[in-house]
Amino acid sequence: MEEVIRFALLGLGIGATYALASQGLIIIYRGSGVLNFALGAIGMAGAYAWWELTANQGWAFLPALIAGVAFSAIIGALVHLLIMKPLRHSAPLVRVIATLGVLITLQAIAVLRYTATSKFVPSDLPTDIVDISGSIVISADRLILLGIAAALTLGLWLFYRYTRFGLATAAVSESERSASALGLSPDRIATLNWALGCGLAGLAAILIVPIVTLQPAVLTNLVLAATAAALVAGFRSFPIALIAGLVIGIAQTEVTRYVDQTGVGTAVPFILIVLWLVIRGQALPLRDYLLQRLPTIGTGQIHKVGLAIATIVGVVLLSIMSPIWIDALTVTICVAVILLSIVVLTGYTGQLSLAQFAFAGFGAWVGGRLLATTDIPFILGCLAGIAATVPLGVLFGLPAVRTRGINLAIVTLGLGSAVELVLFSNTDFTGGFGGTQIGDPSIFGLDINAASHPTRYGLMALFCLVVATLIVGNIRRGRTGRRLIAVRTNERAAAALGISVPGAKLYAFAVAAAIAGLGGILTAFRTPSISFAIFDSFTSITMVAYAMIGGIGYLFGPVIGATLAPGAFSERLLNEIDSGIGKYIPLIGGVALIVLLLVNQNGIVKEQIAQIAFLRTKLAGVLPFLAPKEPKPRVLPAPQGEGQIKVSSKTLEVDNLTVKYGGTVAVDDVSLSVKPGQVMGLIGPNGAGKTSLIDAVTGFTKASPGAVLRLDGEDISRWSATKRARAGMGRSFQSLELFEDSTVLENLRAASDPRDMGSYFRDLVWPVDVPLPDTVLSTINEFELEEDLDRLVEDLPYGRRRLLALARAVATQSSVLLLDEPAAGLGDAETAELAHLVRRLAKEWGIAVLLVEHDMNFVMTVCDELVVLDFGRKIAAGTPAEVRNNPAVVAAYLGEEEADDPVGAKQGSLPASISGQEGS
Amino acid sequence: MKQQNRRGATSSKWALMLALLALGICAFALTACGGSDDTTSDGTTAETTESGGGGEEAKGEPIVTWTYTDVNTEGPQYKNIEETARVYEEWINSHGGIEGRPLEANFCDARGTPTGVSACGREAVAGGAVAVVGNFTFTGDAIIPILEKGKTAQWGNCCAIAPSELVSPVSFPMGNQPLYSVGLVKKAVEDGCKNINGVIIEGAEAFIPLMENAAKAEGTKIGKFVTLPATAQDYSPQVAEATSGDADCLVMIVSETPYIAWMPPFAQSGSEARMYGPQGNFNENAVKGFEEVVEGDVDAGMYPDISTAAWTDYRAALDEFEADSAQDYNSLGGMGTWAAYEGFKQVVESMGGEKLDNESFLKAAENATIDLPGMVPPEDFALTWDKDGGPEGYDRLVNRCVVFSEFKEGKLVPVSEEFTDVSEIAGGTKPQDCGPPFG
Known part of the structure; x- marks a missing residue:
């Protein structure tokens, strides 16, 4: 003791x-x-x-x-x-x-x-x-x-x-x-x-x-x-x-x-970080979670001719340059592969990981140890290394289910540091004094040793980069990409669409780990004796910096960013200009990083894309083939079953629902039922608990014990938000929560895409878009969104965004739709369109609609039945006509004294809005 | 109004950029004020060099060598290697060159990365180096395959630390790395230590089996090994653990930076344990301020102290050619590089005017015998350790002799005037001839 x-x-x-x-x-x-x-x-x-x-x-x-x-x-x-x-x-x-x-x-x-x-x-x-x-x-x-x-x-x-x-x-x-x-x-x-x-x-x-x-x-x-x-x-x-x-x-x-194990003591703070955040984290962010603006992302479209030219240029350079330049180019390519993993994870999915170099090192470690200790062929060793990083990626991704943003960055940094300290720094695991010797790597008998055959090794690395780029492009363009971007932009909205937020995050971690593992293998296997010391956690941070500089959301960004890595293209170039400049490279790198971030936070590639487009426009007069192509007009098919669209009919039953935030009761023992084809309005003064009720019913807020939620008779009280959404419960949000940096069409597709697991794998090689369902086509027609389909949401005027939010909720083809103030901020014409659509959703398509709205004209026009809340309690229910004259409702809106005072109850203000007569 | 805002934004952006530029200039000014000149010895392309120092004039095509190490890095820096290569070039050229030809000793900074060291290898091969001479990095594995492919020898380095440097046929280490650790154990036992504990810097755990074997061969065992985190920090807990159990001696494989952080808590602990550490790391700089604490502590290495007779020319050359005085030349890097170049000279001279290029040098090196009394023991590269029954993985070691110094009033002084062979306790092989006493 x-x-x-x-x-x-x-x-x-x-x-x-x-x-x-x-x-x-x-x-x-x-x-x-x-x-x-x-x-x-x-x-x-x-x-x-x-x-x-x-x-x-x-x-x-x-x-x-x-x-x-x-x-x-x-x-x-x-x-x-x-x-x-x-x-x-x-x-x-x-x-x-x-x-x-x-x-x-x-x-x-x-x-x-x-x-x-x-x-x-x-x-x-x-x-x-x-x-x-x-x-x-x-x-x-x-x-x-x-x-x-x-x-x-x-x-x-x-x-x-x-x-x-x-x-x-x-x-x-x-x-x-x-x-x-x-x-x-x-x-x-x-x-x-x-x-x-x-x-x-x-x-x-x-x-x-x-x-x-x-x-x-x-x-x-x-x-x-x-x-x-x-x-x-x-x-x-x-x-x-x-x-x-x-x-x-x-x-x-x-x-x-x-503990007699190298690195474990040093890793203690990092292990503690992980445990703490996992215990304290939250599966979904709360309503007040700040939606931070993220760097822009590209479309994932690959210009085939451009890719072919770039590949040919790469092949030629690797074939004709001196070995020292080939090495620099190869280092650039290897780092670019690692940076691609950051594009998937941070660019597309919004998960800030500072462990990518740990994944890279782990892939190299598994592959290297296998090659060093068994007779496994080189390619199999590499594949095993890549495959082994997938479970590690999932493991590292588990904290992401409960943490996000900077906290996640710290968790991943902690995990990466733990791997570095306990695994890479421990000679017990890296081959002892003899280290990890992989001998001369060869593919189908062809020696690709980077020392003796730098061109061959460089070409192999280039091939891997091209393949990895194609895969990442496929992910971006497919429904997987839409899921990842939905999660990146707004986890709550993604969950409301039935997208499994944990699933998408874990998938991104797994894929990113595999790509980083490939990059690590390419980096480490450049020498027959592998040094794992290079895979330190601090370099993981600088990797994110390189990715940021290149363009963290763009396929070509990694190539630009990778040129800045030690030993890569830029360093070689500076050395060629003046060998004495070498010692200033870290200083130049630090200052350049700051300046680039100040000037352009979306990466050099985004700027280049704009510059190329500008140049093409300018040069089009002289070289017509360079003129930017006009986008093809998008022609959507007419809904096949217009007039016959039906969703699966389901009834929502809410019994004894109570929601508490600490000591505050937001919803107090409320029961209600919404049937297919019915529009039920949920009204009440501000703070009555309407949104809390929707949050609790859709699984975004925890209900107190005793509440029972049923969807078509099935108890869904313990289901996650995603599972409820998939079962047919759709919703919209008061604050819209659209995927701002996606197009209108991508928002609708993200909502209507099938939620199959298979696409996570198929999209890696062949992303396929299913035809838009009739409900979506019909909604596009109804709201006249066709011309906006390729516009970014952030470019839409507010009214259009509101309509899109509703269209996206409808696109989920839900049986029950919970709409949170869909008419807020709309003009009269748009409100009328909305009212028409909501009625159609219920009457023609058979959707059960629960509607929260302050616009009483809208409510009284659209709803079949109303439930009134005040201080979380249900104070009235019935048809609009019954509720209109309910004294308790009037009192709730006016306060007791004013309700008793006929002079105070001015007809032109609140009572009129309750009665729905204002302006009618 | 809108335009005004835009102008305002633009001007503030310019102001920001100007401020950053000013900051950058300040940064450069700050850095320019400090440190010494970064003098490198590359680019000696003159075909003839004026003789100086009383020697003959060096004539003809220069003999091109390359020396690489890590200088501009945030890890350990070996500017003393760079300086020694430069000084040797100037000194030998002022003394008639090698075989009458001037030496062109190019330098390459590997910057502490495998990529950097590979680039150095490429440069050396492409630059027509006869050999790379007197180098050191922690990532030698990244250069050996390139040198193998380029049929270029890595000649004379002190410290073959990477596995391939210990087995590759193009590697010709003149130092005894990692056998000084065995020497430390041997010396500790000879000095009568009863309770020996080991202290190992993180990442150097591979020394442990060698030290355990040595202790076993000496009929004792090392009580425990304490691992020091590689990043310097408060080492009080490690000091407490290492000095526990009545330890009277600590055998330490620790580099210079952690030694500096180790000394204050060790001194505070009041421990009387005698420390045994490696040359060039457990040095006068590392123990500055703790001279009394380390009195009598032992340092094991490869090269006798710089004050001994064998290094007279080196000391004079450092003086004459104004070597950076901030560097430690009584070290593996400094003396190792000088010895490597002296060995290189002997090999070239042994070729008797044969055409000198990388391939011919490599061939000559394979059977070279080096005789540099007082610097290193006699070395016969025809009889590498693998041909002499040595353990697997240490094939290229021809130098298995250790030399000891001890601290006297903060200065390292030779313990004896002899090299001590450790072949037997390190690998169970017969002793090597370590040569006559030096003095």
């Missing part, structure tokens, strides 16, 4: 450093919503400034400390003002990658100025040993560090809880818009928080460099581990971060002491 306590105390030193670093992360996240990977590097800059002043300029400790902290704070403020502020409306992914650019830049400057070598820095704190009991000792500087961490935690807690600035920061972190309305300046608050967070990082760095030494990369790595503590604290609570940091430090120390 004494041993356990002894090591626990020793872990306090590491824990205190994690705690200090995590406080800085929290401050910046609270102030600006950015996960700052550059925090360690900014702290490092402050530490070097302090060191220069004390070691070279003879300054005393304290003034130098103040100067070092101020230096870090100034860098932090500048990073915000020059980089983060212009990017404030960008996707979180973009901002995270921008911090990566800052990290690379600062680290490159430090290496150039101070070299990467460690510097021993004597401690200015006392280092005497404090004897606690028997063999339990701890050095005084660790105790002081712990005290500083605790004092800072208390100070920060008080500061953010009780000062005006702290409260303003909290307000901004809740809602920037609301905070602005209160006269607060989110920018100023963010700048100050950046300065404060980075200043704190500088302080932490100066205090801990005597322990961890002064070296450019050391403090950067510290931040990755500190992220775990910040995460446990929800990027919010300073005391929890302190405790979490200390617990992680202690756990790491104890595991290192008692």
Whole structure:
């Protein structure tokens, strides 16, 4: 036991450093919503400034400390003002990658100025040993560090809880818009928080460099581990971060002491990250989940002639260039394959994974170990490696079911780091001293050793890239692509269409892992003796950066992005221009990354597409064949069974439904039933619980125990939202929740596509679109959407988007349709169209419609029956005529006093709207 | 109004770009102020070189070599190798060259990546290198196949760390890597250590079997191995674990950076355990500030201390040709590269004027004998360890002799004037002739 306590105390030193670093992360996240990977590097800059002043300029400790902290704070403020502020409306992914650019830049400057070598820095704190009991000792500087961490935690807690600035920061972190309305300046608050967070990082760095030494990369790595503590604290609570940091430090120390396995101790924070997020995560985002704008995506259309030309150019270059250029081109191709996996996972599916290089390494590891230890043919070894990454991808994807956004990024980074530390860094698993030797790879007897036959190897890699590109293009164009993009854009809407959100995510992870595995194999097998050390977790982050620069949603983006990788085309080119430029490449890369993100967050390819189109237009006069082709007019078939469309008739029964949010009862013991062909209106004042009822019925909110939901007699109470949708329960959303960066047709297809599993596999090679069902064709006709089919949703006017939202709900061919304020914001003509369609849906197609709407004219015109809610309770039900004169309903809308006062109950206002007579 | 907004947006964009540009200039200015000049020795294309230092004039077509290592990287950097190659080129050319011909010692920065080292191999082969000489990277596996294909020797490197460097017929290591770890165990046992623990940096676990075998052959065993995380951090827990169990000696395979982080907690622990570490890593820089703590601690390596007679020319050349004073030349990288070039010179001289190119050099190297007293033991490349009954995987080792230094007042001084053979305890083979004492 004494041993356990002894090591626990020793872990306090590491824990205190994690705690200090995590406080800085929290401050910046609270102030600006950015996960700052550059925090360690900014702290490092402050530490070097302090060191220069004390070691070279003879300054005393304290003034130098103040100067070092101020230096870090100034860098932090500048990073915000020059980089983060212009990017404030960008996707979180973009901002995270921008911090990566800052990290690379600062680290490159430090290496150039101070070299990467460690510097021993004597401690200015006392280092005497404090004897606690028997063999339990701890050095005084660790105790002081712990005290500083605790004092800072208390100070920060008080500061953010009780000062005006702290409260303003909290307000901004809740809602920037609301905070602005209160006269607060989110920018100023963010700048100050950046300065404060980075200043704190500088302080932490100066205090801990005597322990961890002064070296450019050391403090950067510290931040990755500190992220775990910040995460446990929800990027919010300073005391929890302190405790979490200390617990992680202690756990790491104890595991290192008692688990005799390389890397396990170091992996503790990362494993903790995963467990924490999986436990705390949510299967579907809540209604208030911010839908962040993501980088744009391409159509997945492959220009066959262009691809053929590009392939031929590649073949020619690989055949005629010198081996050194072939190597550079081959590296570019191999990295491009890995980046393609990011296109699938992050570009198309919106899952920010920072583990792609871990997948790549795992594929190489499985394939390499098989080839090194068995007589398996080379191709089979490669295929086995690719296949083995699929279950790993699914495993890594499991947390994605319950987490998203930056949290998912941290989870995947944690998992990737764990694989790196426990598997790739452990010689027990990588072939011992002899390593992993795969010999001379050959295909059908043809030697493709990259050293002796660089052209052959390059051609094989090119072939793999082309195949992988075709597969990814197929995925994008097929119904699989629509599912993935639906999930990327709006998980709630995707689930409402019957798309399995977990299924789509896991599929994307699996496919992306396989592609990354292929890329890893191509990368690693360039040498007969495989080094797994190259597959480090930090490179996974830079891979996402390359993908972003190229164009994370475009098929050609990876090729552009890959040219920036170490050893790839750009580096070779720079070396050819001037061999002395080599040492500046990391600095150039960091600055270029920041500038490119500021200028164009959708990638170089998107810009190129626009430029090529512009050039073609300009050159068309001279070279007519270059003129852009006019899109063919889209001709839709007439609905086959117009007038005879029928959906499967089902009755929705809701018994004793109660919905609670904490202590608040949103829906209180409501029962209702909607029959096929019936339009039931659900009305009530704002906050009556109407949307909560729809959310609960469709599976987006948990109902309290005791509620029974039946669809055609079958109990669906425990079904997921997706399963309910597939059983025939469709819905629309108050806030539309359309797939904004898809076309109108893609939105409708995403709703009407069959939900078969087979397409996930068939689309890899042959994406096939089924004809649009009659319900969809009829709806397109009804709403006159035909001319808009190829327009992006984000380009549509509001009224058209509303109609599209309803059309998409109808396109699911549901038996029961729950419509949440479908007429809000529509003009009279559009409302009339809508009313007509809703009646048709019920009367002609046999759909049971439950309708929430504030437009009482619309409600009274369309509905057969009404249910009125107030404060979650059902206060009335009946035909519109019965409800119209119900005193309880009038009171609910007017309040008791006004209802009793005939003067107060003005005919022209609410009573009129209830009665549906306004304007009629 | 709209236009105004656009103009405003444009001007703010320009302002942003200008600010970034200014920041970039500041960054370059910052970096330009620090560090030393990045002098590389590539591009010595002159066909003749003026003699200096009293030697004859080097004439004719230069003898082209390539030296590669990692310099511009965020990992370990070996600028001392680059500097030594440059200094050797200038020194030998000022002393009549090799066989009267000038040496053109090109340098290639592998930047710490396998891709970088492959590119160096391609450059060397394409550049007509007679051999690559005195190199070191952690990713040698990425270059050996290229050199094999190009029939070019990798000559004389100190530290064959990649598996292929230990078995490839084009690899001719002059150092004894990884056998110094065996020497450390042997020395610890000879010094009377009773409770030996091992400390291994993450990723170097492959040394463990060699050390365990050595301990067994010496009739003892290593109590436990503690693994140090590769990234420097608070090593207090590892220090506590390594020094537990009354350990009186620690045999450590740890590189320089983690050593620097290891020393403060080790000193704080108050442990009396004597440390045994590898040359070039457990060095004067690593123990700066802890001179008293390491008094009497032992360093095992391949090359006798730079202060010994064999390195007189090296010391003079470093001085004369103004080698970067920030580098450590009393190291595997520095002395290893000098010894490699001296060995290279001997092979070329042994060819007796035969046409010199990569293939002829490779052939000559296969049967070369190197005699550099005081630098390395006599080395006979016709008798590699695999031909002498050595264990599988270490075929190319011809140097199995270890040399010891110890810390005296923070300085490393030779323990003895002899190399110590470890063939028997490392591989169960008969001892190698380590040559006469040096001094």
